[in-house]
């Protein structure tokens with residue numbers, strides 16, 4: 001498949017290493033806005049610094065003659081990998097101080113596509129003006145747009161489940177990169193605003209700022225009907241347009257009602273829908289990425305994608321994307337939030353229903 005070949009080519013070109021010098025004026029002054037207190041040590045998370053420097057996804061870090069296996073570090077920690085850059089020189093790794101003037105960083109291939117490309121694609125297709133950090137993945141005029149957002153379905157998880165995810169795989173998704181930290185509120189904001197976290201302001205878990213000039217806000221202000229369909233706790237805060245469905249069949253899962261509501265709103269002519277399917281993230285946390293429960297959730301998500309796609313009207317642009325992936329943590333569970341490729345890479349597909357004319361840049 002062409003996009004697979006392209007992805008492999010990117011892998012060859014982009015995998016490599018980068019380094020940062022901890023000496024000099026660049027690090028100390030950069031600390032305060034992002035400094036955190038890590039067990040009494042004030043410092044800036046190394047991951048955030050690497051993100052701001054454009055060095056990601058990260059697979060390993062070596063400093064002061066010691067190397068940190070990032071995957072192992074993520075396995076033993078929740079969410080953020082506890083490595084802090086200290087003011088001046090040196091880092092604090094898991095509470096241990098390492099004096100290092102130079103930090104070598106091993107990186108994995110980074111796809112060209114980004115979650116920041118969702119909003120400009122959506123707005124371009126609906127003729128909505130806006131300024132975005134991302135770029136449209138295709139230029140079409142669409143009568144309606146549906147963004148199917150599958151929470152926690154990372155690229156590697158999709159690759160593994162691909163034989164069972166026939167609806168999603170039929171769209172030929174490519175790998176895209178999400179933004180740091182690889183968590184839902186930050187990437188939900190990124191796929192709505194098309195802006196880097198530093199610009200949207202939603203750059204950490206604690207931040208639930210009400211978005212402005214996001215795709216739904218732009219649509220509603222321009223008289224284009226739009227909604228974000230979710231369960232009781234959407235990861236994003238909007239000025240308007242959020243629809244919270246109830247678990248009417250009482251099975252403890254909102255995704256079936258969310259898909260039903262999305263189909264109804266779409267058939268009623270609502271022009272822009274973001275549809276948040278969350279079960280795949282819940283199982284990732286509870287039982288790990290590849291438990292029977294998680295694998296079944298991926299298959300159910302694919303069935304919901306298929307049901308939605310089958311009910312879209314001709315001329316609709318359908319996007320399928322995830323907000324982040326996930327990695328294994330101790331205790332047979334899963335988590336995400338790091339710069340690991342498992343967390344940062346997600347599938348991204350775009351297709352115009354029946355016209356079949358939406359070509360993604362990487363296809």
Ligand SMILES: [Zn+2]
Pocket residue numbers: 152184281285336
């Ligand atoms: Zn999660």
